[in-house]
Amino acid sequence: MVWTPLHAKIHRTLRSRHLFERQQRLLVAVSGGQDSLCLIKLLLDLQPKWGWHLSIAHCDHRWRSDSQANANHVENLAKSWGISFYLETANEPINSEAAARDWRYQALSAIAQANNYQYIVTGHTKSDRAETLLYNLIRGTGADGLQALTWQRLLTTGIMLVRPLLEITRTQTQQFCQDFQLPVWEDYTNEDLKYARNRIRQELIPYLQQNFNPQVESALAQTAELLQAEVEYLEKAAQKLREEAMGWSMGHEEDSVNLRLNRRVLQKAPLALQRRVMRQVLQQILADAPSFEHIEKLTALITAPNRSQTDPFPGGAIAQVQGDWICLK
Numbered sequence: 122m123v124w125t126p127l128h129a130k131i132h133r134t135l136r137s138r139h140l141f142e143r144q145q146r147l148l149v150a151v152s153g154g155q156d157s158l159c160l161i162k163l164l165l166d167l168q169p170k171w172g173w174h175l176s177i178a179h180c181d182h183r184w185r186s187d188s189q190a191n192a193n194h195v196e197n198l199a200k201s202w203g204i205s206f207y208l209e210t211a212n213e214p215i216n217s218e219a220a221a222r223d224w225r226y227q228a229l230s231a232i233a234q235a236n237n238y239q240y241i242v243t244g245h246t247k248s249d250r251a252e253t254l255l256y257n258l259i260r261g262t263g264a265d266g267l268q269a270l271t272w273q274r275l276l277t278t279g280i281m282l283v284r285p286l287l288e289i290t291r292t293q294t295q296q297f298c299q300d301f302q303l304p305v306w307e308d309y310t311n312e313d314l315k316y317a318r319n320r321i322r323q324e325l326i327p328y329l330q331q332n333f334n335p336q337v338e339s340a341l342a343q344t345a346e347l348l349q350a351e352v353e354y355l356e357k358a359a360q361k362l363r364e365e366a367m368g369w370s371m372g373h374e375e376d377s378v379n380l381r382l383n384r385r386v387l388q389k390a391p392l393a394l395q396r397r398v399m400r401q402v403l404q405q406i407l408a409d410a411p412s413f414e415h416i417e418k419l420t421a422l423i424t425a426p427n428r429s430q431t432d433p434f435p436g437g438a439i440a441q442v443q444g445d446w447i448c449l450k
Contacts, residue, residue: 122166127297131163131285132170138272140283141240146174148207148238150229153179153195153306156244159294160286162301164242165202176205178232178241180225183214184310191306198304207232218316230277238280245270245284248291251341252321261413264355268348290338359397362390366398380406380449384442387423395420406438406449422447 134140141147149164151157164175177199181192192208199206209228215221229241250270257266276282286294298305314320329337366386380402387395399419403411418431422442430441440449 123301124166125297125300127159127289127293128163128166130288132167134285134288135167135171140273140285141173141281144172144174145240146176146238147240147242148176148178148229148233148236149242150225150244151177151179151195151198152244152308153191153198154244154308154311155298155303155305156246156249156286156291156294158198158244158303158305159289159297160242160244161198161202162297162303163285165204176207176236176238178207178209178229180228181208181210182221182224183211184216184221185308191308194304194306207236218318226276226282230280233280234277240281240283241276242283242285244286244294246286246289246291246294247342248322248326248338250287250345251338252318252326254341254345255321255325256318263413264348264352268345268352270345271349287342355393355397359394359401362386362394363398363401382447384423384445384447387447392420395423402449403434407435409435419447 147164149157149161151161161175161177164173167173168175177195179192179195181188185191192210196206196208209232211224215224232238233241253270254267257269260266270284270287272285272287273281273283297303310316311319312323314323326337334340363382366382367380382398382402387398390398396416399416400411403415403419407415415434419440422429422431422440425442427442427444430439433439438449440447442448
C-alpha cells in the first residue's frame, strides 16, 4: 500500500477528533463520485491499523437514466474489494435536493439499524462545507445553518453520522482518485445549473476565488468550524435556561397542552439565549422547523404587556402572556 500525505492527514484527524474508535462497524455511503471513492479507498487502506468492519451503501434516487448502471458500478467495486454492499432504491424518482437528502439519510439509517452499524460515514469535503455555508447564508439563516456540515452528528438512536474529509478539498480528492486510478462515475447532474448548489460550485465559488480570495473555500470552512463550537455552547446554555424557566412552575415537567415559561427568568438572559430558548420550545410543538418570524413573535412576549398573545402558529397553538408567564395552548 502507498502511504500518502492524505492517508496521514485522515489518520491524524480520526485520532485527534475521536471520530470513531478501533474495531467499529462502519457503513460507508458511496455514490461512485470522486469524494466517496477517495473516502472508501482511504478507509480500506487504514483498515489494518484500526480493525474496522467496512461495508458500502449506495442510494439510487432514480433521477438519472444511468442510475441503475451507477449502482451496479459501485456494487462491482465492493465485490472487488471483498466487502458487503447494500443498495436502497427510491420507489419513485426524487426531484428536489432537500427531499433527496432526507430520503438518503433515512435509507442509510435503516440499513445501519438492520445490520448493526454504529457509524454512517460520508465523503463531504471542505468544499461542500464552504458551499453549504454560502447556500444557507443566501437563503437566510443563523449560526446554526452556517455550521450545518459538522464532523459528526447523531442521526438516530445509536447511529452516528461522521464526515472525516472536512479538511480535504474537492481538488485533493480528484487528485487522489487520479493517482490511484480509481474508476470515478461521473454524475452529469452535477453540471446542471438548475440546482442552486451547482451554481454555487461552478459560478459563485470561482468568482469569489478570482475576485476576492483565492483561498475562499478554506476561509469559509474555517468560519463553519468556529461557528460549530459556538453553536454547541449556546445550545447547551439555552437548554439550561429553558429548564430553569419551565421549572419555576412545573417542577421540570413539560406539558405540551399548556406549556409555561417564566418571563422573569428569561428577562435576565441575553437576547441570543432568549431566541434559542424560544426556538427549542417551538421545535417541540411544530411539525416543521420554526421560522425567524415564529421565534421573534414568541420572544416578543418576554417583555409584552399582560394578556398579549400571538396569532396561531402552524398547527393552531397560541402563546399568551399571563402575568409572569408565557403560556402555550
